[in-house]
Amino acid sequence: YYCPEPYALHPAHLHIDLLERAQGRGYGRRMMEQVMERLQExxxxxAHLGVSGRNARAVGFYERLGFKELIRVGSDPDSVIYMGRQFGPAAAGA
Known part of the structure; x- marks a missing residue:
């Protein structure tokens, strides 16, 4: 695993997998919010994460949680999108 972005702003790595039958029910959002809250505390x-460029649903999910694209590695449709989100006061200006 390698994220070609400086870790100073996004040092924590997040990863989530939900069974299809659990998706769209708010479980993933609640899990991510809890983890991000603990990281902030x-x-x-x-935090940063990587997602397949093919997975538009996941990209949208992370964007709704405040993540922004940091860099895209590879060529579409096989690219990996690295996304990051800052916490606390720094996030307000991001």
Whole structure:
């Protein structure tokens, strides 16, 4: 695993997988919100993750949680999109 973006702003790595039958019910959002809240409490300035360029549903999910594209590696449709989100006061200006 390699995210070609400086880790200073997004040092925590997040990953989530939900069974299809659990998707669209709010479980993923609640899980991500809980993890991000714990990271903030522990002083993490932000988090990053990687998602397949083919997975538009997941990209939209992460965007709704406040993640923004940092960099795209590879060529479509086989690209990997690295996304990041800053926490706390820094996030307000991002």
């Amino acid at each position: 522990r002083g993490s300035p932000g």
